[in-house]
Amino acid sequence: MTQMHRQSLLAYGQPLCETVVDCPTPRGSEVLVRIERCGVCHSDLHLQDGYFLLGGDKKLDVSAGRPLPFTLGHEIAGVIERAGEAAEGADVGRRVAVYPWIGCGACPACLGGEENLCASPRHLGVGVDGGFATHVLIPHPRYLLDYAPLSAGFAAMLMCSGLTAYSALKRLAGRPERGPVMLVGLGGVGMMGLAIARALFRTPPIVADIDAEKRKAALAAGAAQAYDPADPQARKAIMTATGGVLSACDFVGSDKSLQFATGLLGRGGKVVVTGLLGGTFSIATAMFGIKAMTIEGTLTGTLAEARELLDLVRAKNIQPIPTRERPLAQAQAALDDLRAGRVVGRTVLCA
Numbered sequence: 001m002t003q004m005h006r007q008s009l010l011a012y013g014q015p016l017c018e019t020v021v022d023c024p025t026p027r028g029s030e031v032l033v034r035i036e037r038c039g040v041c042h043s044d045l046h047l048q049d050g051y052f053l054l055g056g057d058k059k060l061d062v063s064a065g066r067p068l069p070f071t072l073g074h075e076i077a078g079v080i081e082r083a084g085e086a087a088e089g090a091d092v093g094r095r096v097a098v099y100p101w102i103g104c105g106a107c108p109a110c111l112g113g114e115e116n117l118c119a120s121p122r123h124l125g126v127g128v129d130g131g132f133a134t135h136v137l138i139p140h141p142r143y144l145l146d147y148a149p150l151s152a153g154f155a156a157m158l159m160c161s162g163l164t165a166y167s168a169l170k171r172l173a174g175r176p177e178r179g180p181v182m183l184v185g186l187g188g189v190g191m192m193g194l195a196i197a198r199a200l201f202r203t204p205p206i207v208a209d210i211d212a213e214k215r216k217a218a219l220a221a222g223a224a225q226a227y228d229p230a231d232p233q234a235r236k237a238i239m240t241a242t243g244g245v246l247s248a249c250d251f252v253g254s255d256k257s258l259q260f261a262t263g264l265l266g267r268g269g270k271v272v273v274t275g276l277l278g279g280t281f282s283i284a285t286a287m288f289g290i291k292a293m294t295i296e297g298t299l300t301g302t303l304a305e306a307r308e309l310l311d312l313v314r315a316k317n318i319q320p321i322p323t324r325e326r327p328l329a330q331a332q333a334a335l336d337d338l339r340a341g342r343v344v345g346r347t348v349l350c351a
């Protein structure tokens with residue numbers, strides 16, 4: 001019996017520890033994937049804490065319903081190692097990216113193709129053991145997507161940061177044809193958003209981040225202009241340049257970032273929020289009517305969108321954002337660096 005090594009969460013708020021167990025045996029439609037790469041995502045920090053900050057001292061407890069020790073990690077690419085007798089098409093040796101936002105298959109969201117919004121989700125690395133490990137068990141081969149000729153690390157990060165950015169940009173629906181998209185927050189999702197927006201829209205996006213290094217990286221990656229939202233002149237400069245932004249993505253999700261993004265909107269404008277940083281946001285309700293504005297939230301993306309994104313990345317030859325590869329054993333160090341804001345681009349663990 002092969003053993004699997006994992007960097008496990010043994011207790012909330014505590015560093016990850018290595019645990020070693022026997023590899024699960026896939027049964028029925030299940031597939032065992034030997035992991036090659038697993039991305040490190042900002043939401044892993046919240047899951048490790050056991051809560052999301054909601055603003056003030058309010059917390060959303062997310063520690064329930066997860067057996068410990070637990071394996072975080074939801075940006076997974078690997079090789080099919082074994083398959084159950086009913087796992088059609090799961091050829092051993094096939095290299096695949098894993099769609100992690102797996103639902104129950106029976107609730108209205110799942111039946112509508114939105115497993116990412118499932119009422120009783122089985123999301124990998126969130127509710128079911130994920131990818132900070134050498135192996136992961138997948139319930140059905142439909143979640144395994146071919147990614148050649150992309151790299152394993154890039155394919156892995158497309159399943160969360162890439163998918164989140166793509167799904168958010170899709171929801172801007174027609175507006176990007178009427179002016180540049182504003183991308184707020186240039187972490188992993190924001191930088192992916194920049195690369196995808198450049199492939200989707202004719203006008204290059206404008207971007208905002210409080211970190212000068214990240215603004216520099218975005219300009220090098222093709223942003224038209226980069227602004228510091230903490231600069232009191234930024235809003236005026238953006239309004240002068242655009243006459244009001246019609247489409248914005250808030251990849252930060254704090255009170256400040258959403259205040260900044262909504263404050264830039266012109267009539268008919270929309271902000272799509274994906275970030276989960278936390279805070280409480282207030283706005284004069286009359287502004288919804290006066291500005292005909294929309295604020296919409298998204299959570300990752302659907303299996304169909306994951307396939308669309310892989311096709312788009314291949315067709316438009318979208319390049320990966322700067323990525324640092326680290327051994328699986330450094331999972332905790334990678335989380336610490338992310339928490340301290342020491343990461344430009346993405347970190348990917350190598351099992």
Ligand SMILES: [Zn+2]
Nearest residue numbers: 041043160161
């Ligand atoms: Zn993620």
Ligand SMILES: [Zn+2]
Nearest residue numbers: 104107110118
């Ligand atoms: Zn469901």
